[in-house]
Amino acid sequence: MLVTGLGIQCFQQITGIDALVYYSPTIFRDAGITTESQLLAATVAVGFFKTAFIALAIVLIDRVGRKPLLYVSTIGMTVCLVILSAALFLLAHGLVSRGVGIAIAILTVCGDVAFFSVGIGPICWVVSSEIFPLRLRAQAAALGAVANRVTSGAVAMSFLSICRAISVAGAFSAFAAISALSVVFVHRFVPETSGKTLEQIESLFGGGGDGEDVDELELGDVEQLVHKG
Known part of the structure; x- marks a missing residue:
């Protein structure tokens, strides 16, 4: 559960979403946009797509399920990041026109934000609130929030330094590789929790046996008390 929750x-943060949002003017400037x-x-436009697709996630999360949306989100983000890094690389070497580079940069940045907002952005908080037992939920969810904020700060503070070291295109190539790993992580470690009880969710992680034994024991005790009465 901790592996999944943390x-x-x-992964919500190390795929580079905060760098993309905070430094989108830097990215667009690198793509060739010059006027304020x-x-x-x-x-x-980035902010609009982020808000619109969060609203879409609210509608879909219980209808479609957590895991399908996570697949769409992580795969879509990976594709957008790969195309963005390739477009910035080609622009830097003069292999595509400025207009094409700008169009691709805007579309892929907005696309990455949209895929993030419809999936891993809100769903990571939903899953974190569902997978832990009640007796440990507050502590485990708090630990997950700490991990989220620490990784967010690390990405935001290091982004410009990474860009200076390996270029903006290189930075987003790294984010694309991490995003590809997030697809594997979702497939391997994140179960579908939609519509499941706490006991069923616990059983998905190999637990739940003790809880069933306790229930049977309590039922037996009640029956004994009834017979004695």
């Missing part, structure tokens, strides 16, 4: 919180009005418009 892992999904960390164009930078503002592109940044507003």
